[in-house]
Structure formats: structure tokens, C-alpha cells
Amino acid sequence: xxxxxxxxxxxxxxxxxxxxxxxxxxxxxxxxxxxxxxxxxxxxxxxxxxxxxxxxxxxxxxxxxxxxxxxxxxxxxxxxxxxxxxxxxxxxxxxxxxxxxxxxxxxxxxxxxxxxxxxxxxxxxxxxxxxxxxxxxxxxxxxxxxxxxxxxxxxxxxxxxxxxxxxxxxxxxxxxxxxxxxxxxxxxxxxxxxxxxxxxxxxxxxxxxxxxxxxxxxxxxxxxxxxxxxxxxxxxxxxxxxxxxxxxxxxxxxxxxxxxxxxxxxxxxxxxxxxxxxx
Numbered sequence: 001x002x003x004x005x006x007x008x009x010x011x012x013x014x015x016x017x018x019x020x021x022x023x024x025x026x027x028x029x030x031x032x033x034x035x036x037x038x039x040x041x042x043x044x045x046x047x048x049x050x051x052x053x054x055x056x057x058x059x060x061x062x063x064x065x066x067x068x069x070x071x072x073x074x075x076x077x078x079x080x081x082x083x084x085x086x087x088x089x090x091x092x093x094x095x096x097x098x099x100x101x102x103x104x105x106x107x108x109x110x111x112x113x114x115x116x117x118x119x120x121x122x123x124x125x126x127x128x129x130x131x132x133x134x135x136x137x138x139x140x141x142x143x144x145x146x147x148x149x150x151x152x153x154x155x156x157x158x159x160x161x162x163x164x165x166x167x168x169x170x171x172x173x174x175x176x177x178x179x180x181x182x183x184x185x186x187x188x189x190x191x192x193x194x195x196x197x198x199x200x201x202x203x204x205x206x207x208x209x210x211x212x213x214x215x216x217x218x219x220x221x222x223x224x225x226x227x228x229x230x231x232x233x234x235x236x237x238x239x240x241x242x243x244x245x246x247x248x249x250x251x252x253x254x255x256x257x258x259x260x261x262x263x264x265x266x267x268x269x270x271x272x273x274x275x276x277x278x279x
Contacts, residue, residue, distance in 0.1 A: 001048070008037065008044040009179075009186045017174035018045055024172060027113075027131055027153035029163075032176030035221025038156040041176075042112035045154060052105065054151075055112045056098035058119050064126030067097040067113075068136050068145075090140050099130060103147040110152045117157040124167035132170055179222065181208065191226055195233060202242045203229055206252050210259075215267055220258040228257035 002018040004010040010018075018041075021028035030038045046053035056067055072093045079087040086092045096104070102111040116124060130136045134147035155171065157163065179187060181204065188200050207228070211219045220228075231237075231254045241253050251268045252258065259265050 021172040026172045029171035035223035042154040046110040052109045057114045067099040070095045102151040108149045113155045117160040
């Protein structure tokens with residue numbers, strides 16, 4: 001059973017979602033802002049269940065077929081021209097994909113399909129039957145691969161595009177809401193138990209103030225906060241540097257860990273200019 005722990009602070013709703021998906025044998029579809037711990041969740045679930053983790057990180061060019069297997073016809077043709085003996089067994093030219101690895105495992109595994117929304121819109125539909133029936137057919141060898149044990153499937157999405165209704169119906173869905181202040185304090189404490197309390201408190205004040213700026217193109221998330229805190233600790237940053245009342249200091253120190261594009265940096269520079277003009 002999955003539970004929140006010192007390494008991964010999970011809400012009660014997330015704990016229920018994970019355990020419900022496991023009990024139902026349904027893929028768990030997890031959505032949320034980038035940097036809210038969706039990928040790490042799969043690692044923690046695998047650890048909690050004592051199961052190996054198989055990770056399939058999706059790119060814009062990834063095809064569903066690659067998760068099943070790939071047939072290298074070019075290599076077989078070349079070997080045939082060279083008179084290689086291995087050419088007579090077509091299985092020599094078939095490479096197993098991540099789903100095949102999960103289906104063939106002798107023990108239950110956790111299969112992570114990470115950032116499914118990066119792929120083509122047809123990608124989820126192309127995996128419907130395989131994830132539903134836990135089997136697929138290899139046409140070249142005329143064999144059917146059936147999962148020995150149903151894997152725990154965790155699918156993440158950053159909401160870059162809508163997923164098909166038919167795919168959503170087959171999943172147990174959970175949206176990871178951005179952590180509230182109290183939860184974020186627990187997350188910080190779990191990662192940096194030795195951090196100075198005054199530094200952590202003031203850094204969180206700055207962090208949540210930044211997130212309140214509506215015009216931000218990309219609001220900093222948990223991973224950015226943790227990187228920023230690590231740098232503040234390395235630099236032994238005085239709390240006064242974060243508390244400054246000087247209106248010209250609109251951008252926090254080491255802001256490159258929090259602000260990830262030039263538009264957001266320019267936004268804070270404009271705010272600083274406007275603050276100076278009002279003085």
C-alpha cells in the first residue's frame with residue numbers, strides 16, 4: 001500500500017488515488033503543473049510496493065508501437081545480403097519495448113508512461129487495447145504477448161493537450177494540486193532537514209509572492225523552489241537579502257533557479273522600474 005513518507009509528502013487524496021488504481025487494476029493518470037512531483041510519484045509507488053520500475057519517457061516523436069516492439073527490417077536485409085545465418089530467425093530483429101518488458105516480467109512491476117501529452121494526439125488511442133487487455137500481437141512472429149502479471153501503470157500529463165475520452169474512461173484520474181503553504185513546509189523539511197528555519201520561512205514568503213504574479217508565463221513549482229533553497233544554503237544567504245524593503249530589489253537573489261524565461265525576468269524588471277518611478 002502506498003503512503004506518504006519522509007521522502008515524498010503526499011496528500012490523503014493522492015494516497016487514495018494510487019491505492020484505488022492498484023486495486024482496480026486501472027492505469028493511474030496523474031495531471032498537474034510541471035515540477036509537482038508526478039514522475040517522482042512512480043518511483044515512490046515502486047518503492048512502497050517493493051516492485052521494479054520501468055520508465056518510458058515520451059517525446060514528441062514517440063510512437064505507441066515503440067512501447068510494444070520495433071522490427072529492424074533494414075538490418076535483416078543487410079544480414080541477408082551478407083549470408084548471415086541469424087537472418088532465418090526473424091525474432092533476432094525484434095527489439096522489445098517498455099510495455100513488452102513490463103508484460104514479460106516475472107514479478108509485478110510499476111510502469112511509468114511519462115508526459116503522455118507530448119506525443120501525437122493518436123498516441124493514447126493506439127495503446128487503448130494493450131493497456132485494457134494487457135496483451136498485444138507481434139505480427140512478424142505471429143505470437144501474442146500476454147502480461148504474466150498486470151503491471152501498475154502510472155501515466156503523467158502536463159495538460160499540454162487534451163487526451164481522448166476513450167482513453168480517459170480506462171484510467172483512474174488524479175490532479176495534483178499545487179501544495180499549500182503547510183504542505184510545502186513539510187516538503188522543504190523532508191528535503192533539507194538542516195535548513196535554517198528563518199531562511200526557509202522567508203524563502204517561502206518570496207516564492208508564494210512570485211507565484212501570485214498573474215502575468216508570469218511559467219510559475220515556479222516545487223522543483224524550482226528546492227533548487228533555489230539549495231543555492232541559498234550553499235551561499236549561506238542572509239535572510240535580510242530576501243526581506244529587503246528596497247523597491248529596486250524586485251528580483252530575488254539567484255532568481256535563475258525560479259524564473260525560467262526572459263519574459264518573466266523582464267516582467268520583474270518592469271515591476272522594479274514602476275516601483276522606483278512611484279517613489
